Amino acid sequence: MKTIDIIRRAGRSLRHAKARTILTSLAIAVGAFTLTIALAAGQGAREYANTLLTSNIDPQVLAIAKDKSFFEGGKTGPQEYIPGSSTIARPNGALVKRLSQADIDAIAKRSDIVSITPTYAINAQYITRSGQKKYTVDATTYDSGVTQTVIAGSLPALRTSITDDQIALPEAYVSLLGFKSAQDAIGQTVTIHLERTPSVTEDQIQQAIAANNPQAIAALTTKQVKDADYKIVAIVGKSATALAATTSVEISNNSAKALSDFSTSGTDSYHEYTIATASVKPGIDPATVKQDLINQGYGVQTAKDLQGLLFTIVNTLQGIVIGFGILALITSVFGIINTQYISVLERTREIGLMKALGMRGRHVSRLFQFEAAWIGFLGGVIGSIIAVVAGLSLNPWITSTLSLGDGNVLLIFQPVPIILLIIVLMLVAMLAGYFPARKAAKLDPIEALRTE
Amino acid sequence: MIEVKGVTKTYGKKQNAFLALEDINFVIPDGASVAIVGKSGSGKSTLMHAMSGLDRPEKGQVVIDGVDILKLKSKAVDRFRSEKIGFIFQSFFVQANESSFDNVSLPLEISNLSVRERKKRVLEALRVVGIDDKEKQKARNLSGGQKQRLAIARAIVNRPKIIFADEPTGNLDSTTGATIEKLLFGLNKQSGSTLVIVTHDEDLAAKCDMRIYIKDGKIDKIVSEEK
């Protein structure tokens, strides 16, 4: 018997049991729906992550740490003490080594590195300006490798920093610091205030006591302060494709270093940095620089690594959703097995007749497997159509709710994965139909046609 | 020519063993109409199943056109049935949800005939049995007589050498039964195919060229009428 004739007969017998066919295929449709959404969301998330990275991060940027354990969460447990090396504890108790000023200077000297900026620890007390209240502040180094949304004023081109007397403020400070508008703030001066408890050596104390000079003793213990003034160069806002909302004020590398040196002077954090960002000379592959630095013992990540990390997260989440889809499919497999067994029982006579007329057992088996495949096809089509329709109509809402930014959608449906999915569902259904079909194929025609 | 030699069929095993057919021997010439007659439970259907390649008795031979069909592999037996045998059953056994056309088309699909050839032969068969106007109707909507006509159309559509009819009029009223009988004998005379009717009805048996009487799984007597 020709396959096409078997398929036609399979399709007709399903049409005669419409309710049962549709109900069985709805179970598959649930799995198909979940899987279609998972595929679309994974695709959308990967493309979104890509947009985020390409619009935010200079591909020439490297993140550099003292050793590679930094990017693996740090080492836990006791470690060998290396004189002169400084470590810092992570919240999880792991210790990471820090970069010294010598490391920074050495990397800065490399011909393939344009610039290197450590993340400075700045313990600023507050920010203010004349006649205004004081507000807490977090100061960071201006990142010339990231594009920002400028609300007022202007920022220099990519890979160029602001000058040492300039500062970029987040939008939130505009009204706090008493400006009428963002535009109004440009060119105005703000002050960042730092304090530190002096670290006093034994000698200093002894000298002060020996001199019997109370003023000198008091001077040793009073807090030391520093007030740094900056001109506002730009007010930056939150962008839809920004990796993180900017809540920190940004100052130039030199300014940040000066403030950090003041804050950490006399502590064990002086000229020690957990991480630094470096910019690789344009035209040089960051990966080769990364490899070279890793060979020297540093821990390095490129912008691509960050992309890989994001993709891993997306893929993991997608895997979880796919898992649920597969769970739904497994359930539907039992539905198909059950339905097809009932179908075989109901059509015992018909099967007997077909075999008596000389139809081969494997053709009878195929008839039932094709019926199962039809059910899989129907379920796949129903599920994926509902997913596409629901997804496309929900996309604008998702975009606005998650503030993904205009032109970015979370669910991206592609025809090829959906077609592949439907084919896979048909195969799964055929597999499920195997046992009932085998039962049909093995039926003895004489027994099946017995009248009494 | 159908030669049945020493066919013996036992159902069940050991102490439950039941001898349904015991050393059956006869020869049926080509184109004959034959009645296998006997009471209910005498073994008529069992004999028919053995002769048509549906069943395999443990002993004996069924030689059709020089080939012992009991020695054929299952694939060859299936092929033999689909090409040389037509079946008509007491309870019609039509596919209720399929149209008349698709019911009759089934044996041709099994023998891999082309769509065009199928259409030609199916319409021809439906015309011969007189239900060509019911081509597109579902079999479930046909009357008993029409269903048996449909079953006959399905049995003859492959132009078989032998048609087996197991109590073909058993489920029909006498007038409808009479028209079906007429149809069967007419086909037997016209096409030259051999007709084997299983029946317990003496009147029907009397219309056949040859009558094989079965009693308790053994041949009681064979009556042949030379014409």
Ligand SMILES: Nc1ncnc2c1ncn2[C@@H]1O[C@H](COP(=O)(O)OP(=O)(O)O)[C@@H](O)[C@H]1O
């Ligand atoms: N599968 C079977 N298992 C056991 N006994 C059977 C089986 N099929 C038929 N028989 C027995 O074989 C005998 C002949 O059956 P059958 O050929 O159907 O009789 P008929 O068609 O003449 O009424 C009966 O006694 C019946 O009970």
Ligand SMILES: [Mg+2]
């Ligand atoms: Mg019988």
